[in-house]
Amino acid sequence: MKDSKALKKDFPIFATKSVKKDGKELIYLDSASTTQKPESVITAITDYYKTSNANIHRGIYTLSEKATIQYEDVRKKTATFINAGTPEEIIFTRNTTEAINLLAYTFGEKHIKQDDEIIVSELEHHSNLVPWQEVVKRKKAKLKVIPIKSDYTPDMDEYHKILSPKTKLVAITSMSNVFGTKTPLKEIIEAAHKKNALVLVDGAQSAAHQKTDVQALNCDFFTMSSHKMLGPTGVGILYGKKELLADLPPFMFGGDMIKSVSQYDSEYADPPVKFEAGTPNIGGIMGFGAALDYINKIGFKTIEENDKKLFEYAVKKLSEIEGINLLIPPADKAGPVISFTLKDIHPHDIAAVLDQDNICIRAGHHCAQPLMEKLGIPATARISFHIYNTPEDIDKTCDSLKKAIKIFE
Ligand SMILES: Cc1ncc(COP(=O)(O)O)c(C=O)c1O
Numbered sequence: 001m002k003d004s005k006a007l008k009k010d011f012p013i014f015a016t017k018s019v020k021k022d023g024k025e026l027i028y029l030d031s032a033s034t035t036q037k038p039e040s041v042i043t044a045i046t047d048y049y050k051t052s053n054a055n056i057h058r059g060i061y062t063l064s065e066k067a068t069i070q071y072e073d074v075r076k077k078t079a080t081f082i083n084a085g086t087p088e089e090i091i092f093t094r095n096t097t098e099a100i101n102l103l104a105y106t107f108g109e110k111h112i113k114q115d116d117e118i119i120v121s122e123l124e125h126h127s128n129l130v131p132w133q134e135v136v137k138r139k140k141a142k143l144k145v146i147p148i149k150s151d152y153t154p155d156m157d158e159y160h161k162i163l164s165p166k167t168k169l170v171a172i173t174s175m176s177n178v179f180g181t182k183t184p185l186k187e188i189i190e191a192a193h194k195k196n197a198l199v200l201v202d203g204a205q206s207a208a209h210q211k212t213d214v215q216a217l218n219c220d221f222f223t224m225s226s227h228k229m230l231g232p233t234g235v236g237i238l239y240g241k242k243e244l245l246a247d248l249p250p251f252m253f254g255g256d257m258i259k260s261v262s263q264y265d266s267e268y269a270d271p272p273v274k275f276e277a278g279t280p281n282i283g284g285i286m287g288f289g290a291a292l293d294y295i296n297k298i299g300f301k302t303i304e305e306n307d308k309k310l311f312e313y314a315v316k317k318l319s320e321i322e323g324i325n326l327l328i329p330p331a332d333k334a335g336p337v338i339s340f341t342l343k344d345i346h347p348h349d350i351a352a353v354l355d356q357d358n359i360c361i362r363a364g365h366h367c368a369q370p371l372m373e374k375l376g377i378p379a380t381a382r383i384s385f386h387i388y389n390t391p392e393d394i395d396k397t398c399d400s401l402k403k404a405i406k407i408f409e
Contacts, residue, residue, distance in 0.1 A: 004306050008388040010038040021358035027393045030360045032177050032205060032337050032384035034227045041231055044290035048283050055279055057256060071282055074289035081292050082222060083213040084239050091238040091272040092280050096204040097127040099223040099238035102275060103200060106248040107169065108135035117166040121146040121154050122374060123176040126367040128202040132171055152179040152329040160191060167197040175205035178366045180337030181329040189219055204228055209307055209335055211300045214239055226284065231291030234284040245271040252277040303387055307336040310385050314338055314394045321401055327380060339380040342401060345408045347381040353404040359397055
């Protein structure tokens with residue numbers, strides 16, 4: 001199997017002259033935000049437009065039928081990727097945010113009533129918090145929050161305390177985008193089901209780093225974003241158990257999502273088409289299919305080994321820097337994400353200094369403002385990696401961080 005140095009060659013951006021800065025190679029450590037794309041993904045998108053471009057589901061002609069077959073093949077591939085029961089359990093959206101909004105709107109409308117409770121955790125990205133805030137406001141229901149402990153993991157004792165017969169839904173991340181914390185999904189889901197509550201897993205961060213098996217997890221809904229999985233932007237996934245999706249009202253109305261329309265009323269199609277009104281991002285979905293092929297080819301074993309090796313190496317090297325504070329969970333619960341603060345240098349300044357060395361890291365509140373408030377800090381700097389990152393990337397980042405200390409001292 002190729003190592004990350006060899007795999008990096010699959011990603012054309014790293015060999016693109018214009019991304020070099022003063023002769024310095026691009027070091028990309030912001031994969032939690034969005035990943036780079038391998039050549040095969042870029043080719044799949046251009047191939048689609050060159051050889052198969054037509055609208056899907058409507059044409060009687062060969063080109064449209066070809067596009068429809070390819071589009072539905074990606075749905076099947078996605079179902080296999082997360083081990084869904086059937087392809088009909090896969091809904092294409094624009095991103096995780098839209099997938100969660102779809103669920104919040106439809107599930108919220110149908111199933112949340114006054115005084116019902118929805119549980120989220122303090123680890124949630126705004127995308128898995130704000131839509132639920134809106135639902136509880138609209139329905140006069142309550143939002144309950146699982147706090148985190150000082151080791152950046154969810155406080156499971158508190159979870160079991162706040163779970164109650166009033167809980168209708170638990171919406172929880174599988175991996176924090178701030179600390180990389182992997183959450184104990186099995187325990188969360190089993191406990192929720194005992195109280196007859198459903199569980200949405202926000203898989204945006206974990207989907208491209210660890211195998212997802214929605215049937216083994218027994219989660220009710222699962223979301224992910226293509227662009228965080230080596231695929232293009234503009235494609236997201238909502239997985240839902242068949243009988244649960246069938247029970248939800250549509251989210252958007254218009255073309256494609258209907259069975260029949262008369263002047264004053266309409267009958268809606270079955271899932272997943274019921275939730276895919278209008279022309280979808282067909283080209284992007286072809287690219288997503290190629291991204292799944294690429295991940296399958298490398299295999300999660302290689303991805304997880306590289307993540308673990310780099311995490312351990314980065315923790316060791318970063319810890320040697322004077323005045324650094326790493327915000328990471330215990331190693332057995334850690335993903336490929338490391339948030340840190342460095343002396344009293346603002347994370348934006350750290351990112352700006354690193355940018356001079358052509359190193360891309362994220363600095364800010366990471367769409368987790370309540371979490372920053374709890375920590376009593378405005379922001380963190382964050383490195384996050386994927387299969388194209390190497391120990392040399394970490395070495396160069398540490399050198400650049402030492403430079404930042406000198407500049408700001
Ligand atoms: C945990 C988590 N959930 C949801 C999202 C939102 O993803 P998207 O911007 O693709 O909708 C992100 C993005 O960073 C995330 O990290």
